[in-house]
Amino acid sequence: MNILVTLNSNYLNPLKVMLKSLFLNNPKENFNIYIMQSSLTDEELQQIEDVVNNEVHKLYVISIKDEYFKDAPVVMHYSKEMYYRLLAFKFMPPEVDKLLYLDPDILIINNIKELYNTDLTGYLFAAAYHDRGSVNKINKIRLKPYDIEAYYNSGVLLFNLNHQRKIINENDIFDFVRENANSLILPDQDILNALYSKSIKQVDEILYNYDPRYYNYYKILSNGKYDMNYIIYNTAIIHFCGKQKPWKKNYSGKFHSLYKHYERIALAQS
Amino acid sequence: MNILVTLNSNYLNPLKVMLKSLFLNNPKENFNIYIMQSSLTDEELQQIEDVVNNEVHKLYVISIKDEYFKDAPVVMHYSKEMYYRLLAFKFMPPEVDKLLYLDPDILIINNIKELYNTDLTGYLFAAAYHDRGSVNKINKIRLKPYDIEAYYNSGVLLFNLNHQRKIINENDIFDFVRENANSLILPDQDILNALYSKSIKQVDEILYNYDPRYYNYYKILSNGKYDMNYIIYNTAIIHFCGKQKPWKKNYSGKFHSLYKHYERIALAQS
Numbered sequence: 030m031n032i033l034v035t036l037n038s039n040y041l042n043p044l045k046v047m048l049k050s051l052f053l054n055n056p057k058e059n060f061n062i063y064i065m066q067s068s069l070t071d072e073e074l075q076q077i078e079d080v081v082n083n084e085v086h087k088l089y090v091i092s093i094k095d096e097y098f099k100d101a102p103v104v105m106h107y108s109k110e111m112y113y114r115l116l117a118f119k120f121m122p123p124e125v126d127k128l129l130y131l132d133p134d135i136l137i138i139n140n141i142k143e144l145y146n147t148d149l150t151g152y153l154f155a156a157a158y159h160d161r162g163s164v165n166k167i168n169k170i171r172l173k174p175y176d177i178e179a180y181y182n183s184g185v186l187l188f189n190l191n192h193q194r195k196i197i198n199e200n201d202i203f204d205f206v207r208e209n210a211n212s213l214i215l216p217d218q219d220i221l222n223a224l225y226s227k228s229i230k231q232v233d234e235i236l237y238n239y240d241p242r243y244y245n246y247y248k249i250l251s252n253g254k255y256d257m258n259y260i261i262y263n264t265a266i267i268h269f270c271g272k273q274k275p276w277k278k279n280y281s282g283k284f285h286s287l288y289k290h291y292e293r294i295a296l297a298q299s
Numbered sequence: 300m301n302i303l304v305t306l307n308s309n310y311l312n313p314l315k316v317m318l319k320s321l322f323l324n325n326p327k328e329n330f331n332i333y334i335m336q337s338s339l340t341d342e343e344l345q346q347i348e349d350v351v352n353n354e355v356h357k358l359y360v361i362s363i364k365d366e367y368f369k370d371a372p373v374v375m376h377y378s379k380e381m382y383y384r385l386l387a388f389k390f391m392p393p394e395v396d397k398l399l400y401l402d403p404d405i406l407i408i409n410n411i412k413e414l415y416n417t418d419l420t421g422y423l424f425a426a427a428y429h430d431r432g433s434v435n436k437i438n439k440i441r442l443k444p445y446d447i448e449a450y451y452n453s454g455v456l457l458f459n460l461n462h463q464r465k466i467i468n469e470n471d472i473f474d475f476v477r478e479n480a481n482s483l484i485l486p487d488q489d490i491l492n493a494l495y496s497k498s499i500k501q502v503d504e505i506l507y508n509y510d511p512r513y514y515n516y517y518k519i520l521s522n523g524k525y526d527m528n529y530i531i532y533n534t535a536i537i538h539f540c541g542k543q544k545p546w547k548k549n550y551s552g553k554f555h556s557l558y559k560h561y562e563r564i565a566l567a568q569s
Contacts, residue, residue: 138560256548257550257555258548258559260556261556261559261560261562261563262559262563278526278528283556284556285527285556286527286530286531286553286554286555286556286557287556287557287560289527289528289531289532290408290531290557290560292531293531293532
């Protein structure tokens with residue numbers, strides 16, 4: 030499986046935890062890990078190598094030079110790394126067709142093969158949207174007049190690279206950012222939804238982009254089906270969305286102990 | 300290391316989870332697992348064999364015949380299994396000197412070597428007591444006139460078997476139970492404290508008998524030291540005391556996700 034990550038130093042340890050959890054819970058798979066980055070030191074890259082490189086997994090470092098995005102508009106305090114995942118197709122080897130992008134604030138706790146094998150014929154991406162009615166409504170209003178179908182989360186994103194190579198034009202993205210610089214809240218996610226939401230295949234958020242802040246909400250709305258037992262045995266991807274992160278000191282949440290467990294394993298080994 | 304467990308069918312799955320967590324987090328140790336039991340079926344014993352027996356660990360089944368405890372008094376709804384851990388020294392091979400008893404409602408999340416290596420010279424047992432002032436006061440009053448020093452938890456108990464063989468007399472235990480049948484609440488723990496509390500070496504409850512119901516209590520009293528990070532990186536034994544158990548449907552607690560994680564691994568393998 031081909032995995033894409035993009036990151037800066039702040040997320041180095043979370044990235045190691047995410048990768049370790051991916052390998053532990055997908056023991057029969059061989060992974061090619063592509064990392065798009067511009068700011069990591071050699072020592073930091075070596076730390077990632079130590080987690081990834083062995084008999085079965087390979088790390089490919091794609092270092093993005095500053096001049097590549099020199100004409101791209103910037104938004105507030107966001108760096109140009111916000112473009113990496115949407116334009117990854119330009120930097121990937123031409124023989125790579127399928128690619129799964131994963132945010133570093135994620136734990137992989139079960140097999141992701143079924144997600145990876147999602148048929149993307151005719152779609153650019155597959156993603157989950159976090160189905161909280163009011164939030165989606167606000168985002169639809171905010172991103173008018175782009176007529177978005179749903180507001181997808183860009184933290185877990187499956188790419189149909191061959192289709193992207195034909196369809197996606199980086200100038201459309203740069204134009205969109207120039208025109209909307211003041212109203213973008215999460216730039217890459219806003220771009221994804223405004224420009225491409227009709228070409229995104231929806232995947233199950235409970236299985237592939239589970240937001241632990243909504244544990245009680247999911248559980249109650251499913252009449253108890255999505256309880257802790259269900260999540261631990263079925264959910265493949267827990268995505269720690271939002272400002273509170275499980276590696277921070279004052280975090281508190283249902284999956285805190287589980288996150289710290291994987292962190293201990295990942296950081297002890299590297 | 301020599302480990303003792305005693306159980307009935309109700310705790311078969313929790314026992315498998317406990318053992319699996321023990322092996323995973325003590326990867327360099329060889330374990331001899333002694334199981335004292337009287338009611339397990341061959342199929343149930345086989346399930347435990349499947350978790351334990353391999354190149355490095357060995358299972359020894361000690362089946363206790365009914366007639367052995369035919370003269371022992373019974374207490375309310377407790378079976379004679381309540382005597383197993385206190386009289387284990389009578390059933391263990393004579394060359395075994397040190398033995399660690401573990402309840403099945405336990406997760407082992409770090410190395411237990413330091414606990415196991417506790418010097419027990421002059422002591423019968425090592426144990427932790429759960430230092431909640433009011434509870435200890437009530438138990439001291441309840442078990443008067445036995446002048447107990449502290450009320451130790453019997454769920455994690457390190458045995459000095461050679462010393463026990465010299466000191467402990469089963470008739471003292473049976474006499475105590477006959478005299479106090481009506482006031483015993485947790486019979487084996489009450490016996491341990493009333494008869495032997497002065498011969499118990501205290502070990503750190505945060506490291507070796509951590510009660511997750513008191514997460515906030517421990518954390519506040521330690522000025523934040525015993526937070527989730529400390530527990531995950533340092534605590535070796537989490538003991539899910541009390542009626543609410545993490546394998547039950549409506550459990551809710553800080554270590555729920557971690558427990559279910561180990562359960563999934565343990566039950567998938569057996």
